Amino acid sequence: MVASEKISDAELVVMEALWRQSPQTATDVAEEVAADRDWSVQTVKTLLSRLLGKDVVAAEQDGRRFLYRPLVAREDYVASESGRMVSRLFGGRVSPLVAQLAQQDQLTPEDIAELEQILKGLKS
Amino acid sequence: MVASEKISDAELVVMEALWRQSPQTATDVAEEVAADRDWSVQTVKTLLSRLLGKDVVAAEQDGRRFLYRPLVAREDYVASESGRMVSRLFGGRVSPLVAQLAQQDQLTPEDIAELEQILKGLKS
DNA sequence: CGGTATTGACTACAGTCGTAATCGATGCGA
DNA sequence: TCGCATCGATTACGACTGTAGTCAATACCG
Numbered sequence: 001m002v003a004s005e006k007i008s009d010a011e012l013v014v015m016e017a018l019w020r021q022s023p024q025t026a027t028d029v030a031e032e033v034a035a036d037r038d039w040s041v042q043t044v045k046t047l048l049s050r051l052l053g054k055d056v057v058a059a060e061q062d063g064r065r066f067l068y069r070p071l072v073a074r075e076d077y078v079a080s081e082s083g084r085m086v087s088r089l090f091g092g093r094v095s096p097l098v099a100q101l102a103q104q105d106q107l108t109p110e111d112i113a114e115l116e117q118i119l120k121g122l123k124s
Numbered sequence: 125m126v127a128s129e130k131i132s133d134a135e136l137v138v139m140e141a142l143w144r145q146s147p148q149t150a151t152d153v154a155e156e157v158a159a160d161r162d163w164s165v166q167t168v169k170t171l172l173s174r175l176l177g178k179d180v181v182a183a184e185q186d187g188r189r190f191l192y193r194p195l196v197a198r199e200d201y202v203a204s205e206s207g208r209m210v211s212r213l214f215g216g217r218v219s220p221l222v223a224q225l226a227q228q229d230q231l232t233p234e235d236i237a238e239l240e241q242i243l244k245g246l247k248s
Numbered sequence: 249c250g251g252t253a254t255t256g257a258c259t260a261c262a263g264t265c266g267t268a269a270t271c272g273a274t275g276c277g278a
Numbered sequence: 279t280c281g282c283a284t285c286g287a288t289t290a291c292g293a294c295t296g297t298a299g300t301c302a303a304t305a306c307c308g
Contacts, residue, residue: 010296012212026255042298045256050295064305065255075224078213082224085209088136089202094225095238100199100206101218102242112246114219115239118226122236132265150285166268169286174265188275189285 005054007077013037014047018057019074023067129178131201137161138171142181143198147191 007015017032018024024032030044048068051057059066090096098115101107107115131139141156142148148156154168172192175181183190214220222239225231231239 006294008295039296040298041255042300043296046296046298049257059256064303079224079228081213082209082221083228083230085206086225086230088133089205092230093235094222094231095235095242097206098218098222098239099242100203101210102246104203104207106207106210106216107218107246111217111219112243115222115243118219118223119236119239119243122226122231130264134266163266164268166270167266170266170268173287183286188273 005056007051007054007056010037010043011047011051011054014044014051015056015070015074015077018068018070023060023069025062025065025067027065029068129180131175131178131180134161134167135171135175135178138168138175139180139194139198139201142192142194147184147193149186149189149191151189153192 013033013036014029017029020032026045026048027041029048030039030041033039033044048057048059052059052068056070056072057068058071059068061067086092086094086097090100098107137157137160138153141153144156150169150172151165153172154163154165157163157168172181172183176183176192180194180196181192182195183192185191210216210218210221214224222231
């Protein structure tokens with residue numbers, strides 16, 4: 001597994017676009033991203049090259065332009081980030097996190113049902 | 125509630141020290157922090173003033189030095205950060221987070237037991 | 249064929265972060 | 279009283295971020 005350096009907030013928006021669909025040209029990504037952020041195409045291109053530099057996306061030439069494609073899976077990113085958060089905020093313990101969220105009423109009934117399922121699965 | 129600006133990684137280490145015990149002088153914090161990070165006293169002082177600037181710690185003069193004390197409760201910080209993460213990574217849904225962590229084997233048996241307790245509490 | 253639009257590359261620039269040295273004031277010990 | 283230790287404040291500085299302008303090459307339209 002490669003180091004897969006830190007992805008910044010702005011870069012993450014671009015990654016999300018690529019995760020949603022890839023490969024895409026820079027312009028396509030810019031259009032897709034325009035829904036969330038009011039960025040110029042240039043900005044998106046800069047972010048793409050930074051992501052290239054971080055080895056988290058790859059570009060394959062297609063005529064005059066490039067087609068960009070993520071190199072890390074969203075699941076992998078999400079996994080490492082959530083791990084980081086749990087250890088940063090809760091000393092690696094998961095249940096306090098959930099307790100925390102429960103207290104904030106962030107748990108929907110679906111969440112509760114699904115958590116029960118997860119736990120059931122783990123106990124076997 | 126004030127905006128309570130973003131606390132960086134390094135700053136968080138200092139906050140943790142203050143949450144553990146406060147008020148403290150800069151030197152005390154530096155000593156306490158020395159266990160985790162090999163920082164010079166200056167570094168800790170810089171972080172403290174940045175935290176002052178962000179209005180997340182307060183300083184009360186005590187003779188020639190200052191006594192520093194957190195202005196935001198750890199629970200509040202943790203609450204907002206974990207909320208931020210959950211929405212950033214999981215579109216606000218909690219159970220995928222737990223599913224994710226479960227898959228990484230980050231759930232200890234204690235976590236599982238406690239999660240069951242939490243769920244039991246919520247169902248009533 | 250010539251002009252225009254488009255593309256990636258390079259440059260920019262202010263703000264934040266991590267890490268610290270230095271400075272000016274001041275209090276304390278000898 | 280005099281020097282030294284210590285304190286907070288100021289300054290430093292390179293890396294990273296957010297946001298974008300500009301440039302040189304090039305492809306496409308007329």
